[in-house]
Every structure is written in C-alpha cells, then in structure tokens.
Amino acid sequence: MDAGFEAHLRAGEVEFDASDAALLRAVDDEESLNRAADALGRSYSRAHKRLTALEDALGPLVVRQRGGSGGGGSRLTDEARDLLARFERLRAEFTGTAEVEETVFDGEVVARDGELATVETPAGRVRALAPPVESEVEESPDADPETVQVAVRADAVTLHAPDDAPAAAATSARNRFSGTVAAIDAGEEVARLLVDVDADATLAALVTMSSVEKLGLDEESAVVASFKATATRASPRE
Template sequence: MEFSTEFDARIGHGDVTLTERDVELLRAIDDHGSINAAATALGRSYSRAQQRIVELEAAFGELVTRTRGGSGGGGSQLADRARTLLSQYDRLRAEFTGVAETAETVLSGRVVDRDGELATVETAASTVRALVPEGGESVRLTLRADAVTLQSPTESPSADRTSARNRLEGTVSDIDAGESVALVTVDIGGGVSLSALVTDASVEKLDLRPGTAVVASFKATATRGVPAAR
C-alpha cells in the first residue's frame, strides 16, 4: 500500500485518475475545438489522446461532446462534467500549493561527503542526500511537504529501485485535515518531525491515523540546504 504525496494534483474515480497531463489535454481541446488539434498542439499522438478521453469518460462520464463533420465542419467541445472536474482540480491544486508553501520540514546537520552540489548530510534523524552549495560543514536543510511520499514499510521499494533515495522510517503523529488535503506529521526519530501532504480522501481510504508506521521518501533534488547561521 502506498500513500503518494509527491505533488501532482489528482482526482480519482475507481481505478482511473485524472492527472495534470489529462487536465492539459482537456484544456487544449477547449482551446482548439477538437481532440486532433489538441493532440497536435501538445505534441501527442491523436490515437492515444482519443483513447485517454475514452478511459476518462468510462470513469467520470461524458467529458467531450463530439460533432461530426458537415457543412460547418466537425469538432469537439467540453461537456459540463469536464468543466466541473477542471474546477475541482484547480481548487485541489490551490490548496496543495498554499499548504505546501507554509509547511516545510527543517533539518539541521553536518556535511560528511560531497559530490559537487550533491552532499551527504548527517542529521539527528538520519543521513540524507541534499543539494547544498559549498560554504561550510554545518547546514540547514528544508523540504516542502508536497515533495514527500509515504509508503507502507512492508511494501516500500528498495533504494536502488526508486529515484527517491532519501528514506526515513517513522510513525504518523498527527493529521490536520483541511477542505481537500491533509497535512500529515511523521515522527522520524531524534526529536524530528517530517511533514507530508495527502488528500483527505486518501487519508480515509488508506486508513492513516496516529501510530501508523510509514516510510517517508523524498528525492535529494527536493531537499535544499544552506550554510547554517553562526
């Protein structure tokens, strides 16, 4: 079981999920008046774009109203359901972004190894990889909550099978639910807490609660460091 929080606003229905890429396609259809023109504008295959619309409509209902060619020519336009989904997506993205900009994890540590700007930093919780410019051993790391992915310890992939090489085990200590998203606080040891974002629906579906064991993973490129103030 995976609790994905690395941000890509998503709206799910059954096994089908409306993603940012789908939103781009729907908006291109609205702008260009046909699936073919939308696919061309986005540099995508028409057949794949058409197939994706069919998949989305099987889950969400009619999204695109198609008109056959004739004296006025054919084309496509968005159905009301598609415009409702786009509005829901925009609200979800806005809430994610707003919370993420204020919810950051801050870790203090010491650089113990370096490969250019990519440094290995010892913190009170664990050793992590981060982007740290040269300028001293003591550093302050920051990590946005929307860059963290939470996973079950029993199903978390090994470090060599994911680009998110930073992996910290911990337990959920608090869940602050908002209108659409929840800020999950994870105790990762050493007196350090890590923040992650999930949708409220995912909290319920995945049964996240205080005491749930998780693995928090995040990419080194999402972890930024600066020299600590002296």
Template sequence: MSKSDSPIKLEGLSKARGKRWDHLELLERIDASGSISSAATAMGMSYKAAWQAVEAINNLSHEAVLIRQPGGSTGGGTCLTEYGRRMVATYRRLEQEWAAVPAALGRTMDDFDQYYTMSRRFDMQTSARNQFLGTVTAVKMGAVNAEIILDIGRGEELAAIITNDSAEHLALEVGSEAYALVKAQWIILAVGDDIKTSARNRLTGTVVRCQEGAVNAEVVIELPGGKTVASIITNESVKVLGLKEGVRASALIKASHIILAVAS
C-alpha cells in the first residue's frame, strides 16, 4: 500500500467504522462463547439480527468467516475460522495503530489491503435480503440482453440476465468482481432432487432456520461451504413442502431476478 493511497482509504474506514466495529465485537463474542445466542444477548442484539449479520458476513467473504460445529451432547455451536480470526485481528491492530496513521499503518499491517477491501463490502446498503460477492467467469452478449455468469465461491454459480447497456455501464468482464442481489420474495423453494424448472439458478443446501409469521415465513438454507440464502414464502407452503431445520431444499432463482452491482 502506498502512502498516497492511505488518506482515501482511511476516510472510507472512518465513515463505516461504527457498524463494522459492531460486527467485529459480535465475531469475537461468538468465538469466545461458541454461541451466537450468547453473543447476541451480551451485545443487546436480537438473535435474528445476530444471525442475519453472521450470514451477511459469510456471504460477502470469499472464504468462510464462521462455521457451524456439529451438535452433540452440548448441542453444537459456532466458531470463527482461521481466516475469520485473522480478519478480526487485523482490524483490532488497526484500532491500536489509529493514532499513528497513515505512516505507521503501511509498515505494520501486511493484511490491510486484503481486509480493507472486505470491510468496504459491509458499507453497501440495500433492501435485498440476499447479497453474494462473486467473480465474473463469462459474459455472453445478445441482441438486447447479456448473460453474466458469476462464481460466488465454494462451487456455486449464479447466472444473471441484464441489458447490454447495463453490462457495459457496469464494465463487466471476465475476472471482474460483482455483487448479486436477490430479494427473498423472488426465491422459490423446492424439495427433492428430481425437479424440472425454468429457473436458471438452483442452489441446494439444508434448512437451518424456519421462522413463521402471521402469513409468511422466512426460510434460510445453508449451502455447502457456509453461504446462506433466505426466502420468504407463505406458511402454507412451508407445511406443504415439509420445511423444517435439517431438511434438504433448493432455492430456485430466475436469471432475470438477479440484480448485479459493482463497487464504485
């Protein structure tokens, strides 16, 4: 990192510092207690808010930050991965060096550029419940629309259909980084392996949370590797599909229902 880069990057860090520091404390408390519930209680957060924060952190990271531990006599739990611990340690070092920036920062923080880039991902504000960071692996231009293939990591891909103008405006090309945003209401859930559908995308995993409301329910599916996808469906659909924790299910997403975004 060059000295000339530091003022710009530090300005961005300062603006987002408060929210990200809450994320760091949550991660630290989860790692110390092995429980999201205990960490949320200690911070005065709701269990749901803590889980949503955890899911967002994992989905916006190229590597898993937290992992679930199998249940047993103690009921299992959640802990940080080695990558997650390094990320937290990097930001805590940043706190300690804050008074000495920018000169000391470049000398003492080998991981700064990598984790600063990740920190900026938490600054994006959107109403879309599902946010995935990925790398463009293919761009196929048509007469009007373009098909963009996004590798979101851990063996999962998403295909999005956007206009050619949008693809050009976002400067999407193979190797570029982009976000896939999907509203929970746009995701169709299905069970069973013999499924025929016109939906271009299918993400299969295990139901880890199923919370019913007055009319609708939020169902969260954990994909292999730790990423999650949340869907809003009716309570009746939950009953018909037999959805509950531990059930294998698929999230079906039309390519036209995926919104792509890039960092400015």
C-alpha cells in the first residue's frame, strides 16, 4: 500500500481519480454513457465496466432511462455530483499546496549520465535532473567537487509502509529514503507530512487523508519515501 500525490478518493479497493471524474462529467454533458465514451475516445464496454466498478464501491452514480418519448439517456445522481464536488476540493487543495512546497538537500555530484546526475546527500544518494557543467571544469582532475542543491517536490513523493515498499527495480521511482514521520498537518482531504530521513532537512510529502488512514500513519511511523529522478532537480549551490 502506498500514498502518493495524484489526487484520488478511495472506497475499499477502488480509487476514484481524474479519469473517472472526466467520465462522469462527460455523462452529464452528453446525457448518455455511450456518447460520453465516444467524446472521451473510450470504448463503450470499457466505460460501462468502469462505471459498474465505481457504483459497486460508491453506490448509484448514473440513472439510466431506456426509450420513451425522450429517447432514453443517462443522468448523474445527487451522489455523483457530491462525489465530483469532493474530488474537485481535493484536487484544488493538492494544487494550492504543491505549487510552493519542496524540500532542498545539499549534496555533491558523484556521477553523471546525460541529463541525470547522481548526487550524494546526507540522506543518501539521489538521481536527479541536472544542467550540464562546463567541460573544462568537469574534466579537470583538480576541480573541486561539484556542489549542488537537490529540490524534491512534495507532490512527487510517494510513501510506503516498509513491508509493502516495492523493490527499486520494480518501479520507476528509484530514489528512496527510509525514515519516520516527524509531523502530520491534516487538512480536510489532504495531509502534509514531514519525514525525518537523517538529514538537515525533513522531507515533505503530500498524501490524501484516506491514505493516511489506510496506512495507519501517525508521528514516529516508519515509512519508505520514493520519488522519480525526473521529478527531482539539482542546481548549482550558491
């Protein structure tokens, strides 16, 4: 089980995400599941199967009318409109927080591979996107170590329970730190967590409140934090 940034609402094993919200909005606009699927470039069978799975977990979302003088069609239930409103509040809260939240670690570049650099930080090694350095500095054996600052966005961090963390080779999020939750700032739908990773800075992460509850997170909970190299930036330290 993991907790990541991408906005979603969870009901049991089913997650309601942006793709599902788009399907409900299309049904509302087109007044037909068939036309909604066409508008989204999805097959009717795929859209119907997904809607059935959502309704099994969340209750009635679409009322279907067959034939009649109006030719039939579909409309959203009040529960579906409440669900969409809750999802939009969740996404807005995520977006507003994520725009400014990041953790910065100091480090030294120990290797480069194209646009990616491997940086040694107090918390461990991090792969990050990094601008190229001038060739004469890079090739000089007497040059000082290249010092950088590594910025990690809170929305890019995924938290795992230690026993459920996937192997590094099994995920594209190769950067990972083990740590403990130092603080939880809970909102209505989103929580901001600070994770102690034995560095000068605590690692900030954004997760849904449902994920906090699902993972049973509280202060001093052990977690594994992972994040992708492409969501991490290394820049020269001033």
